[in-house]
Amino acid sequence: MAVRLQTAPFAPGAELDAFTAGQTGAGAIVSFTGIVRDVPGGGLQAMEIEQYPGMTRAALEKIDAQAAVRWALAGSLVLHRHGHLTLGEPIMMVATASAHRQDAFAAAEFLMDYLKSRAPFWKKEITAGGGAWVDAREIDEAALRRWDD
Amino acid sequence: MIDVLYFAWVRERIGLPRERVETRAETVAALIDELRAREDRYALAFSDLASVRVAVDQDLADFDAPLAGVREVAFFPPMTGG
Numbered sequence: 001m002a003v004r005l006q007t008a009p010f011a012p013g014a015e016l017d018a019f020t021a022g023q024t025g026a027g028a029i030v031s032f033t034g035i036v037r038d039v040p041g042g043g044l045q046a047m048e049i050e051q052y053p054g055m056t057r058a059a060l061e062k063i064d065a066q067a068a069v070r071w072a073l074a075g076s077l078v079l080h081r082h083g084h085l086t087l088g089e090p091i092m093m094v095a096t097a098s099a100h101r102q103d104a105f106a107a108a109e110f111l112m113d114y115l116k117s118r119a120p121f122w123k124k125e126i127t128a129g130g131g132a133w134v135d136a137r138e139i140d141e142a143a144l145r146r147w148d149d
Numbered sequence: 150m151i152d153v154l155y156f157a158w159v160r161e162r163i164g165l166p167r168e169r170v171e172t173r174a175e176t177v178a179a180l181i182d183e184l185r186a187r188e189d190r191y192a193l194a195f196s197d198l199a200s201v202r203v204a205v206d207q208d209l210a211d212f213d214a215p216l217a218g219v220r221e222v223a224f225f226p227p228m229t230g231g
Contacts, residue, residue, distance in 0.1 A: 034231050050156055050157055052154070052156060052204070052207070052223060052225070054207055055204060055207035055208075055223070058207060080230065091231075092230070092231060112231055115230045115231040116228075116229070116230055116231040117227070117228055117230075118209065118228060118230075119228060119230040119231075120156070120204070120223075120225065120228055120230075121228055121229060121230035121231075122156060122157035122225065122226060122228065122229055123229045123230075124157070133157055133158050133226065133229075134229045135227075135229070136226070136227030136228065136229050140231075
């Protein structure tokens with residue numbers, strides 16, 4: 001179980017290799033990487049990600065701990081950047097390891113759904129026309145509700 | 150005194166990231182009413198509460214959350230992580 005919050009870019013492949021190397025007891029590893037995509041029609045110059053210093057890390061750790069309670073995980077990684085990002089750069093990744101694939105897939109989806117709507121990050125897309133805050137999507141709230149029980 | 154923090158477009162509309170607020174408000178909702186009454190920029194930031202979220206002492210909370218003993222309240226738009 002590991003949580004990392006950073007401004008620096010990271011290499012998803014290297015992160016996944018390092019995570020995998022530490023999971024000798026697991027038979028399945030699932031990972032997800034979110035990257036900065038262009039705006040419709042093109043022209044994205046940068047993405048600024050604001051966070052809530054003090055709360056963000058605790059929120060990520062809480063989400064990570066909840067996943068560890070719900071599924072039989074051998075390990076997990078939650079890595080999220082903030083600050084200034086450019087087109088195509090990785091924003092965040094999650095990786096989960098378990099004995100069999102079902103728990104690893106489910107826990108990775110759970111982590112993603114919570115990161116989308118419950119971790120205190122706010123994305124702003126910067127174009128020549130200025131900056132625009134990314135709107136939260138109802139589909140992400142709906143995704144979160146499926147874990148209620 | 151409560152530290153009140155603002156993030157993303159809530160911060161931009163109000164024009165500052167944080168401030169100390171002298172208040173006797175008993176709930177988050179009552180604090181919002183006090184802030185709204187101050188100036189137009191606050192009224193604008195809190196004009197549609199469906200698009201505002203709140204954290205009380207760094208935990209997500211509801212607008213009816215009590216403020217007794219609370220040190221920090223933060224207002225922000227729905228989160229867009231991931």
